[in-house]
Amino acid sequence: MKVFSESSITSNGELKKTTSSRKLSHQEIVQGLEQGDESVLGYIYHRYVQDMFGFGSQFTRDRELVKDSIHEVFASLIARRQSLEKIRSIKSYLFAAVYHRIIYDIKKNTTFKNKNQKNNYREFNIEFSVQNRLIMEESNREKLNKIKSAIKNIGARQRQAILHYYYDGFVHEEIAMIMGLKNAHSVTKLISRGLKAIRESIAVVVVLFMTDLG
Amino acid sequence: MKYKDFNHWELAEDAYFVNWVLRPNKHADKFWKQFLADHPEKSEDVLLAREIVTNIRYSDKPRLNDTEYNDLFERIISTKRSKRPSNVFYVREAQYRWVRYVAAVTLVLASAILYNQYWLSSHPSDEKTIQTLVKESPRGSKLTAVLSDGSKVKLNAGSKITYPKEFSDTLRLIYLTGEAFFEVESDPARPFRVKSDKVNAEVLGTSFNVRAYPDDRKISVAVAEGKVKVTNADQSTVRFEHTLLPFQESEINVQSNQVVKRELQDDMIFAWTNWKLVFKEEPLSLILKKLERWYGVEFELKGAIKTSETYSGSFDNDPLKVVLEVLTSQDAFDYEIQGRKILITSKY
Incomplete structure (x- = not known):
């Protein structure tokens, strides 16, 4: 088998262009969402989606499930099912919403047999890169x-x-x-x-x- | 000052200290500078505490890849655009669940189609009222169509769908030649069925990809998300019924008339919906066929060219010339563009 090149064009180059690099304030975000401002939605997505995905993946190894949950969370933001005024910090709101969505989906998809089994799967493994100052040399x-x-x-x-x-x-x-x-x-x-x-x-x-x- | 008795672990746990490390501000800067000036013996503890605070991370924090990143954004944006009726909350929620079932189905159709027969046999009573629409995306082009129920269809190069202008009350039936990606609006009362002369794929509300090129030898139904029922569509095809879950595939070899169900190893089969051209250990013969459709050209081979040699690679909708350059750069053949015809010649 021979391998020929990978194209170098980044596939999300276009998405990135539409996002302003300026950091929006919490109030600007909430206002933008209430007015249905699509660029604010894009801003939230680009800023937080990888964190949301990384967080959601701590509860399940099912990537599709995590993506679906993220989709749901954004859909609910768009539909303004949640009163936005109550949201004090957008990132923690997104995390909590993803968590609830995933748990809801996992429960729903659990087969009858193990329905009584609580899903306690939690990854959250910590990597603590200890520097030599703290205890030892890196080589160890x-x-x-x-x-x-x-x-x-x-x-x-x-x-x-x-x-x-x-x-x-x-x-x-x-x-x-x-x-x-x-x-x-x-x-x-x-x-x-x-x-x-x-x-x-x-x-x-x-x-x-x-x-x-x- | 309480901090003078803190060791580095106690500092690392203190909210005011952590806040300063993670979200520095003038006020805190001033405070800690003063503290260090007053207690220089604490500087080692402060350094170590900083190290603890800043060196804790997730040992496994998965990220979306580029394709997933873009797909998910597109899904979210299209949710926004499709206006949902404001039903009672939980009703909308229940329907929405269906939309979320994304399935990708690939059918490869091996022989000519008599779609009218299907149409009439499936809808005898609707016969008179059906106004049939045809959307076609010629070789070298791609298009997106919206159906009367709000479902979206992305048509790959050299593909065609045939469907009624208005769907019936009980079924949404689409006939496809070639390859398409469907984003189906939720409607549990009207299953969405994609037909070819060898296989049927049926879902209630989903997004899925169907490939049904008449000149391909293999029919394949592959699911990215959700659940799809796949059955043989005619008597000459081996009888089977598969319920496919995410990343499962049914492949029917038309020549040997055999069916296998297997797990997909990657999402390569769905790459085209992002306008990505991907080959994975595919023989040159198949790659040239795909390039012919994608770019609307024809290849002519001259000399001893091993078309069974396999290649892998991926392109982001690059111009054909880029693909050809890459393909020929490390191999024993040259290319020459003559209008819509491309001559591949052996170097030896």
């Missing part, structure tokens, strides 16, 4: 892998809260909304416990590392 791959597996042992909801906080940049109230938690305090507890587990797992590795040296 084996140890890094140990950290990775230790991080996996942290509860899924703790991992989710940690990723939302440190990676997605949500504040506690937003995380509570996305995860369906009572209040910000519950989020604080989740993050605190998760961080403690990461800290302990690193401590274990450091001990191992020292033992190796000794």
Whole structure:
């Protein structure tokens, strides 16, 4: 088999052109949506769709399901089924909506046999790229892998809260909304416990590392 | 000041500190600069805490590929354009579920068609009132058509659909030669059926792709999303009934009259709907046939050219010359354009 070239034209070049590079304020976004401004819709899509997809994919490996859910969320934004005034932050609203949509679809598609089984699938695996400053040299791959597996042992909801906080940049109230938690305090507890587990797992590795040296 | 007793882990957990790292602002900058000036011994902890905060990421965060990215945007935009009646909330929701079932079906038709026979046999009572429309996209061109029920059809090069101006109350029947992508408006009461003389594909509301070129040897029905029922359409074809789920395909070999059901490995079969020309380990003979349709040209081969040699590649609707340049650049043949005819000659 011979392989000949891949065309270099980017297929979303045209989509990108229509998007303004200027960052829109929350108010501009809400107003644009209320007026049915298509460019605002495009703005939201280009800005958040990859994050929405990455987030949704933590609950299922079914790419089509995640895409359908994203489609639904936008359709509902367009149809203004949700009162837009209530949306305080667009990104956390989009995440929460995608989550609800996916869970709804998964429940719907679950066969009778395992209907009683709750779907608890949550990926949210954390990658913590520890710099040498913190514990060790980068070259120590084996140890890094140990950290990775230790991080996996942290509860899924703790991992989710940690990723939302440190990676997605949500504040506690937003995380509570996305995860369906009572209040910000519950989020604080989740993050605190998760961080403690990461800290302990690193401590274990450091001990191992020292033992190796000794 | 409470922070002087914080180690790096405690700092990394503190909302005010995290907020400063992730969303820097003048006020916080001033505060932390002052803090470091007052407590220089804390600078190591601050650095480490910053490292913790900024180095946590998803170990697996899937992304949409270009095709998915564009398709999804198009789906969303077309949702906007198609005006939905404002039904009661949950009714609309229920209907909408159907629209979301996207299926791509590929049929390859191997012999000539007598569509009138199908038409009359399927709709004996509607016979008089049917006004039949024909949409054709000649070789070298593509077009998009909207049907009376609001469904959209993308027609690939060298393709034709035949359908009634108004659909009946019980069935939406389309006849297709060539290849088309359907985005079907939801209507559970009226199934949407695509017919060829070898296979039928039926759905209630969906988007799907049908390929039915008379000069191809294989009929294939492939589903991207949703559910499609595929059956043989005539007695001479092997009898079968497949219910296809996403990324499953039924392929009928017209010559040996055999059917296989299999899983698709990628979404290549749907690439054309994005006006992408994709080949995956395909023999030169088939590639030339596809290029003939896509660009509306004809090839003439001269000399010893191995047409069974396979190639892979993808093009974003590039001019034919680009494709030819690439195709001939590393191989044993040359090309010469003579109007709509292209001469392929062996170098040896």
